[in-house]
Amino acid sequence: MRVHTTDLLTVSEVAHRSGFAASALRFYEREGLLSATRTSGGQRRYQRNVLRRLAFIRAARNVGLSLEEVAAALATLPDRRNPTRADWTRLSRSWRxxxxxxxxxxxxxxxxxxxxxxxxxxxxxxxxxxxxxxxxxxxxxxxxxxxxxxxxx
Ligand code: FES
Incomplete structure (x- = not known):
């Protein structure tokens, strides 16, 4: 699927909409929980569905999962795609x-x-x-x- 550059979000847009600090976004990227492309000037750009991934990370952290456990949960998703509602149901069931x-x-x-x-x-x-x-x-x-x-x- 082709991604138009207008579909991409800047760090500040993602930070504003997700409630995570820009430093947290960089940290999660370093830890492999998020990915971002770079502009020719080296600035990060995120696909819109990163917001869903961040919501998942926040929910998992609220439950008390460590970073390693969040990464392991995300790694169970085919092709490392973002969690769907069904994924959330499956994963969160085991957290009860x-x-x-x-x-x-x-x-x-x-x-x-x-x-x-x-x-x-x-x-x-x-x-x-x-x-x-x-x-x-x-x-x-x-x-x-x-x-x-x-x-x-
Ligand atoms: S500090 Fe109060 S029981 Fe130990």
């Missing part, structure tokens, strides 16, 4: 359990917060904030035993 786990982990954290505001113990063994549910007690001391969703850097 993940959201349930996050909600459960955050609920545990909130319950710990109720009992520890200002306590400051940060005990590796018994802290309700760094060790909610005392998970580490089952496997030894250390934050490495926290639920994965609460170990984000």
């Amino acid at each position: 359990g993940r959201l349930d786990d996050q909600i459960a982990a955050l609920s545990k954290l909130r319950d710990g917060l109720d009992s520890c505001i200002g306590c400051g113990c940060l005990s590796l063994k018994t802290c309700a904030m760094s060790n909610p549910g005392d998970r580490a007690a089952m496997a030894g001391a250390g934050a490495g035993h926290l639920p994965r969703l609460l170990r984000r850097p």
Whole structure:
């Protein structure tokens, strides 16, 4: 399919319409999540459907997917095309359990917060904030035993 140059969007147009900063667009391109062509002057130009891809990236990040996971999800699309409604349904279905786990982990954290505001113990063994549910007690001391969703850097 032939793409007319008037169908192409500039960085600022994409940034304005997607809500992502221009630096984020450059970053996602470097990471292989987006692609852009260049004008003869070296300026980036994006096809309009990049907006759908960016909406997908934002939704996936909101669910808590890492950049690598977003890239892996996009890589399951044939020919690396942009996600359709059906793709979104398929991919997002598998994220429901993940959201349930996050909600459960955050609920545990909130319950710990109720009992520890200002306590400051940060005990590796018994802290309700760094060790909610005392998970580490089952496997030894250390934050490495926290639920994965609460170990984000
Ligand atoms: S900081 Fe309050 S229980 Fe650890």
